[in-house]
Amino acid sequence: MKKQFNPSTLYLATPTVLVTVASGGRDNIITLAWVGTVNSEPPMIAIGVRPSRHSHGLLEKGGEFVVNIPGSGMVRELDLCGSKSGRDLDKFEQCGFKRIPASKVGAPLIDRCPLNIECVVRNKLSLGSHDLFIGEILAVQADEAVLDDKGRVDMAKVGPVAFSGGEYWGLGAKLPRK
Amino acid sequence: MKKQFNPSTLYLATPTVLVTVASGGRDNIITLAWVGTVNSEPPMIAIGVRPSRHSHGLLEKGGEFVVNIPGSGMVRELDLCGSKSGRDLDKFEQCGFKRIPASKVGAPLIDRCPLNIECVVRNKLSLGSHDLFIGEILAVQADEAVLDDKGRVDMAKVGPVAFSGGEYWGLGAKLPRK
Numbered sequence: 069m070k071k072q073f074n075p076s077t078l079y080l081a082t083p084t085v086l087v088t089v090a091s092g093g094r095d096n097i098i099t100l101a102w103v104g105t106v107n108s109e110p111p112m113i114a115i116g117v118r119p120s121r122h123s124h125g126l127l128e129k130g131g132e133f134v135v136n137i138p139g140s141g142m143v144r145e146l147d148l149c150g151s152k153s154g155r156d157l158d159k160f161e162q163c164g165f166k167r168i169p170a171s172k173v174g175a176p177l178i179d180r181c182p183l184n185i186e187c188v189v190r191n192k193l194s195l196g197s198h199d200l201f202i203g204e205i206l207a208v209q210a211d212e213a214v215l216d217d218k219g220r221v222d223m224a225k226v227g228p229v230a231f232s233g234g235e236y237w238g239l240g241a242k243l244p245r246k
Numbered sequence: 247m248k249k250q251f252n253p254s255t256l257y258l259a260t261p262t263v264l265v266t267v268a269s270g271g272r273d274n275i276i277t278l279a280w281v282g283t284v285n286s287e288p289p290m291i292a293i294g295v296r297p298s299r300h301s302h303g304l305l306e307k308g309g310e311f312v313v314n315i316p317g318s319g320m321v322r323e324l325d326l327c328g329s330k331s332g333r334d335l336d337k338f339e340q341c342g343f344k345r346i347p348a349s350k351v352g353a354p355l356i357d358r359c360p361l362n363i364e365c366v367v368r369n370k371l372s373l374g375s376h377d378l379f380i381g382e383i384l385a386v387q388a389d390e391a392v393l394d395d396k397g398r399v400d401m402a403k404v405g406p407v408a409f410s411g412g413e414y415w416g417l418g419a420k421l422p423r424k
Binding site for chain 1: 254256283285423
């Protein structure tokens with residue numbers, strides 16, 4: 069038996085990430101969950117940002133962003149960077165993060181995030197509450213601590229965070245193919 | 247220390263879902279991981295589909311789709327619906343799925359998926375290898391077996407599947423906010 073529910077964003081488990089942006093000597097961090105891979109060749113990530121957010125202006129002006137993937141121990145930082153405004157405070161300082169220069173874009177990497185995906189905006193689409201920025205991935209940086217013995221990124225060591233039903237969730241077990 | 251990697255879609259953990267489409271009396275199922283929430287008001291989901299896929303044509307003609315969220319025990323069905331073509335076989339039959347009529351769209355719900363999100367296409371964007379279809383959520387259906395004692399969907403009971411690093415993963419533990 070199926071039960072019907074109203075249309076809602078609650079039911080898809082999406083990645084929860086810390087996106088960094090920069091323009092004109094200012095930068096910021098924003099927590100986003102309206103994030104997904106959208107294209108393979110070239111590799112592209114789309115992020116949805118409300119136009120009222122401070123990061124929206126920096127993103128429009130700078131035209132670049134970094135998707136910093138937090139580990140599952142960073143819930144406090146996710147809440148802070150999602151609820152406070154960069155107009156009022158420096159979220160790097162509040163979270164005790166250090167900026168690492170990116171290799172291909174102007175926005176900084178967050179040192180404590182084990183994976184950092186550098187993107188340049190290729191397209192923008194206004195959808196209603198959010199603007200969708202579609203970024204091409206230019207480079208990926210990973211902490212050596214999350215690499216396996218062959219030097220590849222081990223997602224189990226990264227421990228990314230999902231958002232669903234208004235809650236944060238960790239990554240579970242790898243599901244073997246039969 | 248950070249190590250640099252080539253641009254790649256490997257590093258974001260995205261939802262893995264079974265999307266159903268229909269047009270002109272034909273329907274199909276396709277496994278997709280280039281899927282994400284992109285807007286809150288109205289609630290919208292974007293899905294990336296290669297133009298060469300059989301489902302791409304049905305989606306363009308039908309203009310509607312259902313995001314069927316599989317449980318973590320459905321890896322075989324995810325592999326089958328991602329690798330076979332609906333031009334050659336009936337994936338419902340191959341998987342032992344039954345069609346349930348949707349409430350608002352022409353594409354069917356998959357009975358064995360505990361959550362079904364009915365969408366109408368509002369926008370389409372060609373990005374390179376994939377076309378991005380942006381759908382507004384019109385209705386959500388859930389199995390009674392995945393509801394909590396207050397009648398809300400319990401994502402831990404749904405047990406959705408993520409795709410990252412070329413592997414399937416389950417949903418982990420809920421991460422408490424401090």
